[in-house]
Amino acid sequence: MVAINQTDLFKEIHDTNSLPFLKPSEERKVCLISGANSGIGFFATLHLYLHGWVIYMACRNEDKTRKAIIDIETEAKKRVQDGSISEQFKGFGEMKFIRMDLTSFESVQKAANEYLSVETSLDLLINNAGVMALPHIITDDGYEIQFQTNYLSMFLLTMNLLDVIKQTPNSRVVYVSSIGHYFAFRKTLLINTFNWAPNFISTWFRYGYSKVYGMHLMKYLSRKVEGDNLFMSVHPGFIMNTGLYDYWLQTPYFGGAFSYFLKHFGNKLGLSNEEGCMPLLKAALSPALGPSDNGKYFAEFGRESPESKLALNENASIEEFVWALEQLQRKGYLKDTKA
């Protein structure tokens, strides 16, 4: 494998046909993706399905996910019929639902166990699900909601699946971070801090920390795990019309104005949902990526991108790993895992 060439990657960006297609009857590759039922996760799943992957969609809402499966099947058939898919297309993959609510460690553990009861390998784990800029809510497990959803639960899932990931040749783990990780400005083990008024400012710090912690986990594993596995983070770009803004759309006064703004200008200002899934797909599937890309961060259009100073802080990533593991072990999870 060769190190990624930025120019090649840029050329690939709108041409998912250049990414390898599997022949499902002969070659079985498995992905587990969270947040697959909407936004950029929906389109990432569509492309993986078109590329012949078996996809476990780890989502909290079964009805929404079953509807997404039908919509993806319909869209995929349409694309094959209208010829927009390469001649390399060798057959559709398969989509399966796994229930997982990231605000509950128990639910995450169940999802991991369910996966491990039916599969012995994992070629691709995409930690995509996330929430942004919510009020200061504490989950039943006792953590701030963005912190648990975007980081601690993702940590629990990834560490539960790490053995099968390590055993699967050339497997990859992709964490969907955000440029918002720049909101985290100094090293700290945030638990329930950054809860000052007004929330509409402090919530962005909580979001930023949750995302930088996720990047740190990828970096930590990229250094720690020996083998040909890759651990990477991405920022998808600004995609205004996903479910990420739902909370803000429902707030009195501001919600109405924001909704009007998104309706009329959202698509013009940001990327489409499908464009937003591209960096994630590149990190997941590009054959141009190799060992020298382990631990990297790619931003919109798959460009390798600068990261905050804190994101690059190796000591912080080690301290957080030890801390998060201890928190989860105290609650009875990851008993056999060592830092």
Ligand SMILES: NC(=O)c1ccc[n+]([C@@H]2O[C@H](COP(=O)([O-])OP(=O)(O)OC[C@H]3O[C@@H](n4cnc5c(N)ncnc54)[C@H](OP(=O)(O)O)[C@@H]3O)[C@@H](O)[C@H]2O)c1
């Ligand atoms: N949109 C942007 O501009 C942008 C920018 C930077 C980073 N990102 C990141 O991109 C990722 C995808 O976001 P998106 O924009 O595609 O938004 P989205 O449409 O809201 O997708 C988020 C997904 O996460 C799922 N999710 C949220 N909380 C969950 C929980 N407790 N348990 C299980 N699943 C949960 C949602 O499920 P439900 O459908 O059930 O709610 C949904 O499927 C997020 O990590 C986000 O932080 C987005």
